[in-house]
Amino acid sequence: MDRRRGNIVVSRRAVLEETRAEQRSGLIMNLKEGQIIDGVVKNITDYGAFVDLGGIDGLLHVTDMSYKRVNHPSEVIAIGDTVRVQIIRINQDTQRISLGMKQLESDPWDGVAAKYPVGAKLRGTVTNITEYGAFVELEAGIEGLVHVSEMSWTKKNVHPGKIVSTSQEVDVMVLEVDSDKRRISLGLKQAQQNPWEAFAEKHPVGSTVEGEVKNATEFGLFIGLDGDVDGMVHMSDIAWGISGEDALALHRKGEQVSAVVLDVDVEKERISLGMKQLEKGAPAAGGVASSGSLRRGEVVTVTVLEVRDGGLEVQAGEDGATGFIKRSDLGRDRDEQRPDRFQVGQKLDAMVTGFDRSKKPNFSVKARQMAEEKEAVEQYGSSDAGASLGDILGAALKARS
CATH class of the missing domain: 2.40.50.140 (Nucleic acid-binding proteins)
Structure with a gap:
């Protein structure tokens, strides 16, 4: 009010806001946590949707829409849809209402430990890929994590995206179940045969294999073999008649070579190979065993x-x-x-x-x-304290003849 100028400023908005606040307080008073109510979707955002409950709005967060993974709220609802929700929480101070839809469904995690025992082999769908692993959906609402270390027997330190892709169906094995934390650890490689075991079955010690020289080091050659595994030829097993260093210089990366299997250590994931054993006139490869x-x-x-x-x-x-x-x-x-x-x-x-x-x-x-001298001393040394070592050995040889 400006008395000097005779002006009065009035606001219709202030009256409406006051009226709405009174109505909102009255509506909230009629709502209770846990109550199930129908509402209409008014707006959708990246993080959820606002639902009109009859004059007052509540937030339905994306994580409370479904037990299964929801990337965007528009995958589940649309503006204008009538939805049945449960009131999860009411903040009387801020008058904010949190809503949920998945709370009206049965929790798929109930009894999950019995349904997915450790060691069980299952088939699922890759839903999300991160730097540390991939999430695999076993059923609606149940996802497990395949850590990057459990993805492949042979591909180490590789981004999970180079092994699997989103929406791909994969076979996995259950490694651990934590129902309280709602976590399932899965293994991708455990659902496949260990390639070192497969190699040992297919190529026993003494058999001949062929492969490409993958790498040359100061102590030997690494050869690429069946099953995406590598075998190593130690420098002393490359060739007869020359030093290991000279033998290494005879071969280059990318070269196709033949070798004999000397040993397969499945536990340590090592395959020992020999190339000189295949040379003409060399001892039979089977002699290694x-x-x-x-x-x-x-x-x-x-x-x-x-x-x-x-x-x-x-x-x-x-x-x-x-x-x-x-x-x-x-x-x-x-x-x-x-x-x-x-x-x-x-x-x-x-x-x-x-x-x-x-x-x-x-x-x-x-x-x-x-060893022979020790044996001779033990047998003949005590009979003649003054005998020399030569005498003792002579006596031993004479006794043997």
Whole structure:
């Protein structure tokens, strides 16, 4: 009111707002949490929809529309639709009303642990893909997460989107169920056969395989094999008669090669291969497996297959396992440790001292000599306290003859 000028400002809007506030308060007083009521959809947003309850609006959030995944409210309702909703919450201070539709449906998570036991194989649909995995819908309202680490046996550190796609149907295995947190952990790779097990069944030790050189490292070659797995050829198993470094230089990435299976470790996901075993005149590939008949500490007769600067490549028996005698194991004395004093085809006795990662035996002439001397001392040393080592060994040899 401006008395000096005789002006009065009035507002119809203020009266209407006051009237609406009184009506809203009166309507809210007649509503209760948990009440089921019909309403009309007035507006739709990305996060939900506003529903007219007869003079007062309530918010139906997208997460309360359905137990199944809803990407946008327009997938479920449209403006002008009459919907039945339940009043979830009423804020008397702000006069805001929260509504829900899924609360009127049966909860699919009831009894989910019994319905989806651990170890069960199921078929579902990929609904969403993230950097850490993919969500798979098992039924309406029930989704499980396939973590990126459980997606593939062979594809490590790969984005899930390169393994599966949205709407794709996939076979999965239930790994864990947490009903309280409404979480199901699924495995994609567990629903498929372990490729290392499949390879071992199809290609037993001693069989020949072909593949492409995927990578060359300082210690060997990685070969791509059936089932999207890789096998490794150690540098010492590439070729006869040359050093491992020179053998590595003979092959390039992308080259097709043949190799023999030396060992398959399913648990460690490793396949050991050998290429030199396929060379003409090399020991039979099947001889690799015969190392299982050798025992640590056993003395056997071996045949020299190759003379190297670092020692001798030898073979036990006629068709037995191939192994190596290091230069330092050729004898106790320095003069005996010269590989060039041996010739290919020469036979000698050596002791099995162990096995390398490919289960190939390691032999030692030195260990055999020391074991024989110890045995001789134990048998003959006590009979003559003044006897020399030569006397003791002579007595041992005489007794054996």
